[in-house]
Amino acid sequence: LKFRNDKERKEYYRLVYNVKKTFPISQEINRTIIETYEYLETLPNEKIRQKHIKRVEKGLKEQYTARMKKLSFAQGKLLIKLVDRQSNQTSYELVKAFMGPFKAGLYQTFAGLFGASLKKQYDPEGDDRMIERIVLQVQNGQL
Template identity: 65%
Template sequence: MGKAQKLQTKPDVQWVESCVYQGDTIPFVQLRNIYIYPPLKFKTQKEWQDYYRLVYNVKKIVPLSIMIHNTIIETYEYLQTLPTEKARKAHLKRVEKGLKDQYTAQLKRLSYTQGRLLIKLIDRECNQSSYEIIKVFMGSFRAGFYQTFASLFGVSLKKEYNAGKDDALTERVITLAENGQI
Protein backbone atom coordinates (compact mmCIF):
# COMPACT_ATOMS: atom_id res chain seq x y z
CA MET A 1 0.00 0.00 0.00
CA GLY A 2 1.41 3.37 -1.02
CA LYS A 3 1.50 6.50 1.04
CA ALA A 4 -1.57 7.89 -0.73
CA GLN A 5 -3.58 4.79 0.11
CA LYS A 6 -2.90 4.84 3.86
CA LEU A 7 -5.97 5.78 5.82
CA GLN A 8 -5.53 8.68 8.16
CA THR A 9 -7.17 7.92 11.48
CA LYS A 10 -7.31 10.23 14.41
CA PRO A 11 -6.63 8.76 17.80
CA ASP A 12 -9.59 8.71 20.17
CA VAL A 13 -9.19 11.69 22.45
CA GLN A 14 -11.40 12.55 25.36
CA TRP A 15 -10.96 15.99 26.82
CA VAL A 16 -11.26 16.21 30.57
CA GLU A 17 -11.00 19.02 33.05
CA SER A 18 -7.68 19.58 34.69
CA CYS A 19 -6.28 21.38 37.67
CA VAL A 20 -2.83 22.73 38.43
CA TYR A 21 -1.25 21.52 41.64
CA GLN A 22 2.22 22.75 42.59
CA GLY A 23 3.00 23.52 38.96
CA ASP A 24 1.81 20.16 37.59
CA THR A 25 -1.29 19.84 35.46
CA ILE A 26 -3.37 16.94 36.69
CA PRO A 27 -6.41 15.55 34.84
CA PHE A 28 -9.61 15.78 36.85
CA VAL A 29 -12.17 13.05 36.23
CA GLN A 30 -15.39 12.82 38.26
CA LEU A 31 -16.28 9.17 38.76
CA ARG A 32 -19.83 8.13 39.53
CA ASN A 33 -20.67 6.41 42.77
CA ILE A 34 -20.55 2.64 42.82
CA TYR A 35 -23.14 1.01 45.05
CA ILE A 36 -22.28 -2.32 46.59
CA TYR A 37 -24.97 -4.46 48.13
CA PRO A 38 -24.63 -7.92 49.62
CA PRO A 39 -25.36 -10.60 47.05
CA LEU A 40 -28.96 -11.74 46.83
CA LYS A 41 -29.66 -15.34 47.70
CA PHE A 42 -32.62 -16.91 45.96
CA LYS A 43 -34.15 -19.99 47.52
CA THR A 44 -36.16 -20.97 44.48
CA GLN A 45 -36.16 -20.42 40.75
CA LYS A 46 -39.39 -18.40 41.13
CA GLU A 47 -37.70 -15.91 43.47
CA TRP A 48 -34.93 -15.46 40.90
CA GLN A 49 -37.50 -14.92 38.12
CA ASP A 50 -39.47 -12.47 40.29
CA TYR A 51 -36.32 -10.44 40.93
CA TYR A 52 -35.42 -10.19 37.25
CA ARG A 53 -39.04 -9.35 36.41
CA LEU A 54 -38.76 -6.51 38.97
CA VAL A 55 -35.54 -5.33 37.27
CA TYR A 56 -37.31 -5.33 33.90
CA ASN A 57 -40.35 -3.50 35.28
CA VAL A 58 -38.24 -0.88 37.09
CA LYS A 59 -36.26 -0.12 33.94
CA LYS A 60 -39.52 0.32 32.07
CA ILE A 61 -41.43 2.34 34.70
CA VAL A 62 -38.82 4.67 36.25
CA PRO A 63 -38.51 6.86 33.11
CA LEU A 64 -42.30 7.09 32.98
CA SER A 65 -42.53 8.17 36.63
CA ILE A 66 -39.82 10.79 36.06
CA MET A 67 -41.72 12.10 33.04
CA ILE A 68 -44.90 12.32 35.14
CA HIS A 69 -43.02 14.20 37.86
CA ASN A 70 -41.59 16.67 35.35
CA THR A 71 -45.01 17.20 33.77
CA ILE A 72 -46.57 17.89 37.18
CA ILE A 73 -43.90 20.44 38.07
CA GLU A 74 -44.12 22.13 34.67
CA THR A 75 -47.93 22.27 34.81
CA TYR A 76 -47.96 23.58 38.37
CA GLU A 77 -45.43 26.31 37.57
CA TYR A 78 -47.35 27.38 34.49
CA LEU A 79 -50.64 27.42 36.41
CA GLN A 80 -49.10 29.89 38.86
CA THR A 81 -48.57 32.35 36.00
CA LEU A 82 -52.20 32.29 34.86
CA PRO A 83 -54.28 35.21 36.17
CA THR A 84 -57.73 33.65 36.62
CA GLU A 85 -59.26 30.41 37.81
CA LYS A 86 -61.05 30.09 34.47
CA ALA A 87 -57.73 30.23 32.60
CA ARG A 88 -56.24 27.63 34.95
CA LYS A 89 -59.15 25.23 34.42
CA ALA A 90 -58.94 25.68 30.64
CA HIS A 91 -55.21 24.99 30.71
CA LEU A 92 -55.70 21.87 32.85
CA LYS A 93 -58.27 20.55 30.37
CA ARG A 94 -55.80 21.09 27.50
CA VAL A 95 -53.00 19.40 29.42
CA GLU A 96 -55.24 16.46 30.36
CA LYS A 97 -56.37 16.00 26.76
CA GLY A 98 -52.79 16.24 25.48
CA LEU A 99 -51.53 13.71 28.02
CA LYS A 100 -54.37 11.30 27.25
CA ASP A 101 -53.69 11.54 23.52
CA GLN A 102 -49.96 11.05 24.00
CA TYR A 103 -49.75 8.40 26.72
CA THR A 104 -53.02 6.41 26.83
CA ALA A 105 -51.74 3.77 24.42
CA GLN A 106 -48.49 3.38 26.37
CA LEU A 107 -50.25 3.14 29.73
CA LYS A 108 -52.76 0.60 28.41
CA ARG A 109 -49.87 -1.70 27.53
CA LEU A 110 -48.67 -1.81 31.13
CA SER A 111 -49.25 -5.01 33.01
CA TYR A 112 -51.09 -5.07 36.33
CA THR A 113 -47.79 -5.31 38.21
CA GLN A 114 -46.27 -2.45 36.22
CA GLY A 115 -49.32 -0.29 36.95
CA ARG A 116 -49.01 -0.91 40.68
CA LEU A 117 -45.30 -0.17 40.49
CA LEU A 118 -46.02 3.06 38.62
CA ILE A 119 -48.34 4.23 41.41
CA LYS A 120 -45.61 3.61 43.98
CA LEU A 121 -42.89 5.23 41.89
CA ILE A 122 -45.03 8.33 41.35
CA ASP A 123 -45.19 8.61 45.15
CA ARG A 124 -41.39 8.14 45.28
CA GLU A 125 -40.71 10.83 42.67
CA CYS A 126 -43.32 13.39 43.76
CA ASN A 127 -43.52 12.73 47.52
CA GLN A 128 -47.29 12.62 47.08
CA SER A 129 -49.60 9.74 46.30
CA SER A 130 -51.32 9.59 42.93
CA TYR A 131 -54.62 10.23 44.70
CA GLU A 132 -53.32 13.49 46.22
CA ILE A 133 -51.97 14.67 42.87
CA ILE A 134 -55.28 14.00 41.11
CA LYS A 135 -57.15 15.69 43.96
CA VAL A 136 -55.01 18.86 43.67
CA PHE A 137 -55.25 19.15 39.90
CA MET A 138 -58.70 17.74 39.15
CA GLY A 139 -60.64 17.96 42.40
CA SER A 140 -61.88 15.59 45.07
CA PHE A 141 -64.75 14.16 43.05
CA ARG A 142 -62.55 12.96 40.17
CA ALA A 143 -59.89 11.74 42.58
CA GLY A 144 -62.54 9.70 44.40
CA PHE A 145 -63.85 8.37 41.08
CA TYR A 146 -60.38 7.24 39.95
CA GLN A 147 -59.70 5.72 43.39
CA THR A 148 -62.96 3.76 43.22
CA PHE A 149 -62.17 2.62 39.68
CA ALA A 150 -58.67 1.53 40.71
CA SER A 151 -60.03 -0.33 43.74
CA LEU A 152 -62.19 -2.45 41.41
CA PHE A 153 -58.88 -3.89 40.18
CA GLY A 154 -57.43 -4.26 43.68
CA VAL A 155 -55.18 -1.20 43.44
CA SER A 156 -55.08 1.88 45.63
CA LEU A 157 -54.01 5.28 44.32
CA LYS A 158 -53.19 6.16 47.92
CA LYS A 159 -50.40 3.56 48.04
CA GLU A 160 -47.20 5.04 49.41
CA TYR A 161 -43.62 4.12 48.60
CA ASN A 162 -41.65 2.89 51.62
CA ALA A 163 -37.98 2.57 50.65
CA GLY A 164 -36.94 1.36 54.09
CA LYS A 165 -39.21 -1.63 54.52
CA ASP A 166 -41.73 -2.90 51.97
CA ASP A 167 -39.95 -1.50 48.93
CA ALA A 168 -36.32 -2.01 49.96
CA LEU A 169 -35.63 -4.42 47.10
CA THR A 170 -37.29 -2.05 44.62
CA GLU A 171 -35.17 0.83 45.93
CA ARG A 172 -32.05 -1.28 45.50
CA VAL A 173 -32.97 -2.10 41.91
CA ILE A 174 -33.77 1.57 41.15
CA THR A 175 -30.45 2.72 42.62
CA LEU A 176 -28.47 0.16 40.63
CA ALA A 177 -30.44 0.80 37.43
CA GLU A 178 -30.08 4.59 37.65
CA ASN A 179 -26.33 4.14 38.14
CA GLY A 180 -26.01 1.75 35.20
CA GLN A 181 -24.92 -1.17 37.35
CA ILE A 182 -27.83 -3.38 36.32
Protein backbone atom coordinates in the same frame (compact mmCIF):
# COMPACT_ATOMS: atom_id res chain seq x y z
CA LEU B 1 -28.11 -11.20 45.96
CA LYS B 2 -28.65 -14.71 47.19
CA PHE B 3 -31.91 -16.36 46.20
CA ARG B 4 -33.44 -19.18 48.18
CA ASN B 5 -35.02 -20.76 45.14
CA ASP B 6 -35.65 -20.36 41.44
CA LYS B 7 -39.06 -18.76 41.99
CA GLU B 8 -37.53 -15.96 44.08
CA ARG B 9 -34.88 -15.34 41.42
CA LYS B 10 -37.52 -15.11 38.68
CA GLU B 11 -39.61 -12.69 40.78
CA TYR B 12 -36.56 -10.48 41.27
CA TYR B 13 -35.72 -10.34 37.56
CA ARG B 14 -39.36 -9.69 36.72
CA LEU B 15 -39.29 -6.76 39.16
CA VAL B 16 -36.07 -5.48 37.53
CA TYR B 17 -37.76 -5.65 34.12
CA ASN B 18 -40.88 -3.86 35.41
CA VAL B 19 -38.85 -1.10 37.11
CA LYS B 20 -36.80 -0.54 33.95
CA LYS B 21 -40.02 -0.22 31.97
CA THR B 22 -41.95 2.05 34.35
CA PHE B 23 -39.23 4.21 35.94
CA PRO B 24 -38.71 6.41 32.85
CA ILE B 25 -42.47 6.97 32.65
CA SER B 26 -42.57 8.06 36.30
CA GLN B 27 -39.75 10.53 35.63
CA GLU B 28 -41.66 11.98 32.65
CA ILE B 29 -44.80 12.27 34.77
CA ASN B 30 -42.88 14.06 37.51
CA ARG B 31 -41.42 16.57 35.02
CA THR B 32 -44.90 17.19 33.62
CA ILE B 33 -46.30 17.74 37.12
CA ILE B 34 -43.59 20.26 37.96
CA GLU B 35 -43.94 22.14 34.66
CA THR B 36 -47.73 22.24 34.94
CA TYR B 37 -47.64 23.45 38.54
CA GLU B 38 -45.11 26.17 37.75
CA TYR B 39 -47.14 27.34 34.75
CA LEU B 40 -50.38 27.33 36.76
CA GLU B 41 -48.73 29.66 39.28
CA THR B 42 -48.29 32.25 36.52
CA LEU B 43 -51.95 32.23 35.44
CA PRO B 44 -54.06 35.11 36.78
CA ASN B 45 -57.36 33.41 37.73
CA GLU B 46 -59.06 30.09 38.43
CA LYS B 47 -61.05 29.99 35.19
CA ILE B 48 -57.91 30.18 33.06
CA ARG B 49 -56.19 27.60 35.30
CA GLN B 50 -59.05 25.13 34.86
CA LYS B 51 -58.99 25.66 31.11
CA HIS B 52 -55.25 24.97 31.05
CA ILE B 53 -55.66 21.85 33.21
CA LYS B 54 -58.26 20.50 30.77
CA ARG B 55 -55.84 21.07 27.86
CA VAL B 56 -53.02 19.36 29.75
CA GLU B 57 -55.30 16.43 30.67
CA LYS B 58 -56.32 15.99 27.04
CA GLY B 59 -52.70 16.13 25.90
CA LEU B 60 -51.62 13.62 28.53
CA LYS B 61 -54.37 11.21 27.54
CA GLU B 62 -53.30 11.41 23.90
CA GLN B 63 -49.64 10.98 24.78
CA TYR B 64 -49.88 8.22 27.41
CA THR B 65 -53.01 6.17 26.70
CA ALA B 66 -51.31 3.84 24.23
CA ARG B 67 -48.30 3.35 26.54
CA MET B 68 -50.46 2.75 29.60
CA LYS B 69 -52.55 0.14 27.82
CA LYS B 70 -49.38 -1.84 27.13
CA LEU B 71 -48.47 -2.00 30.82
CA SER B 72 -49.33 -5.10 32.78
CA PHE B 73 -51.31 -4.89 36.02
CA ALA B 74 -48.14 -5.30 38.10
CA GLN B 75 -46.41 -2.57 36.09
CA GLY B 76 -49.38 -0.24 36.64
CA LYS B 77 -49.25 -0.75 40.40
CA LEU B 78 -45.48 -0.22 40.32
CA LEU B 79 -45.94 2.99 38.34
CA ILE B 80 -48.30 4.32 41.03
CA LYS B 81 -45.58 3.70 43.63
CA LEU B 82 -42.83 5.21 41.49
CA VAL B 83 -44.88 8.36 40.85
CA ASP B 84 -45.19 8.71 44.63
CA ARG B 85 -41.43 8.18 44.96
CA GLN B 86 -40.63 10.81 42.33
CA SER B 87 -43.09 13.47 43.46
CA ASN B 88 -43.38 12.76 47.21
CA GLN B 89 -47.15 12.77 46.79
CA THR B 90 -49.49 9.88 46.18
CA SER B 91 -51.24 9.65 42.83
CA TYR B 92 -54.52 10.35 44.61
CA GLU B 93 -53.16 13.62 46.05
CA LEU B 94 -51.88 14.67 42.62
CA VAL B 95 -55.19 13.99 40.89
CA LYS B 96 -57.04 15.75 43.69
CA ALA B 97 -54.78 18.81 43.48
CA PHE B 98 -55.04 19.20 39.71
CA MET B 99 -58.47 17.81 38.86
CA GLY B 100 -60.45 18.04 42.07
CA PRO B 101 -61.72 15.66 44.72
CA PHE B 102 -64.54 14.23 42.59
CA LYS B 103 -62.26 12.95 39.83
CA ALA B 104 -59.73 11.77 42.40
CA GLY B 105 -62.45 9.72 44.13
CA LEU B 106 -63.64 8.38 40.79
CA TYR B 107 -60.15 7.27 39.76
CA GLN B 108 -59.52 5.78 43.20
CA THR B 109 -62.75 3.77 42.96
CA PHE B 110 -61.81 2.57 39.48
CA ALA B 111 -58.34 1.53 40.69
CA GLY B 112 -59.93 -0.20 43.69
CA LEU B 113 -62.03 -2.35 41.39
CA PHE B 114 -58.80 -3.83 40.09
CA GLY B 115 -57.15 -4.23 43.48
CA ALA B 116 -54.90 -1.18 43.20
CA SER B 117 -54.89 2.02 45.22
CA LEU B 118 -53.91 5.54 44.23
CA LYS B 119 -53.42 6.28 47.93
CA LYS B 120 -50.66 3.68 48.30
CA GLN B 121 -47.54 5.37 49.63
CA TYR B 122 -44.02 4.44 48.64
CA ASP B 123 -42.04 2.97 51.55
CA PRO B 124 -38.35 2.68 50.60
CA GLU B 125 -37.36 1.16 53.93
CA GLY B 126 -40.27 -1.23 54.27
CA ASP B 127 -42.36 -3.01 51.67
CA ASP B 128 -40.68 -1.25 48.74
CA ARG B 129 -37.10 -1.87 49.85
CA MET B 130 -36.30 -4.06 46.84
CA ILE B 131 -37.85 -1.56 44.40
CA GLU B 132 -35.72 1.22 45.89
CA ARG B 133 -32.60 -0.88 45.50
CA ILE B 134 -33.37 -1.61 41.85
CA VAL B 135 -34.24 2.05 41.10
CA LEU B 136 -30.92 3.20 42.60
CA GLN B 137 -29.04 0.61 40.54
CA VAL B 138 -30.86 1.72 37.37
CA GLN B 139 -30.04 5.38 38.12
CA ASN B 140 -26.38 4.52 38.65
CA GLY B 141 -26.26 2.50 35.42
CA GLN B 142 -25.59 -0.77 37.22
CA LEU B 143 -28.66 -2.48 35.72
